[in-house]
Amino acid sequence: MRKAAFLIVAVAVFALMAGAVAVRELLREPEQAFAGGGVQPVEVADVTTATFADTIEAIGTARANEQVTISAQVSEIIGRIAFESGDRVTAGQILVEQAGGEEYAALNEARATEREARQEQERFRDLAERGIAPTQRVQETQAALDRATARVRAVEARLANRIIRAPFDGVVGLRNVSAGELVGPGDIIATLDDVSRIKLDFTVPERFLSVVSAGQVIVARSDAFQGETFDGEITNVDSRVDPVTRAVTVRAEIDNSDGRLLPGMLLTIEVRRDVRERPAIPETAVMRRNEQAFVYVVPTGDNPVIEARNVDLGVRSGAMIEVVSGLQPGERVVSEGTHRLRPGAPVQVTRQWHSTGATAVGTAP
Incomplete structure (x- = not known):
């Protein structure tokens, strides 16, 4: 009996609380009920202009601009070695003298x-x-x-x-011989690489042949340098398509005057095409209704009231997304707090982000 009485009292209390909430909602102003209740604090971001481009992604291996294996032409004892591992040498400089x-x-x-x-x-x-x-x-x-x-x-x-000279300017690799050692043709004395420029060979599917050509900009990334990019340019597209893989080899060159990139490194490449300037907004500002994307635009002035506006979006990169139509640079959109809002709701701007522009890319279709 005590348990039953307790349950009856609990149900009654719950019913009274639900009724109070219902009465409060009925007594609220219609506009406030529609807008989510009172003035809502939001963060806004400027619509800025950014550089966007469609990209083709690939993986390639770095090669020296010029590379050669230093070897002897005749079998003879080494009389003098005129270099050390890692030395920078010039064309014509003596490397090894044989007796x-x-x-x-x-x-x-x-x-x-x-x-x-x-x-x-x-x-x-x-x-x-x-x-x-x-x-x-x-x-x-x-x-x-x-x-x-x-x-x-x-x-x-x-x-x-019997005098071995450097055929071009470059960096000598590890020395593999010593003075007094007998060497002959085919014996590797060292390697010589011209790394002032890096050649980057990579393959792309044949369907991209119509959009890949010499002169296009590429951006390369390496796991050895996290967060850094290396800009280059396509110099050649192979004249044949591999009949097995249906891919074509593309060669790009990257300036490497600082010598940071080394032959043999694995690089991730982005071939950029259709480079364009478009309005850009944070991805957090985008809402979706069915298949249509929209944002909340915040006008300037006192006591702003938000406006829901449909937008057409393009590619995205990181936190930024391209706006094809629907917004103009200089406008403001809600970047945080969108889930609490409804069209026509009054808002209070608590923080405004001023973007300085960015470069964004997207994967080619």
């Missing part, structure tokens, strides 16, 4: 023979001018001088093959 004692001796012999042949040729030419020696003898001494000179050049070329 060449026998070749130097052969060069001295060849030069001595050349001097004798030149003296002999000059002597017979003088005699021929005075009519003492026959012209045929002059020709024979000239041929002997030419052979001696050719032998000197051949020995000098063999000696030059």
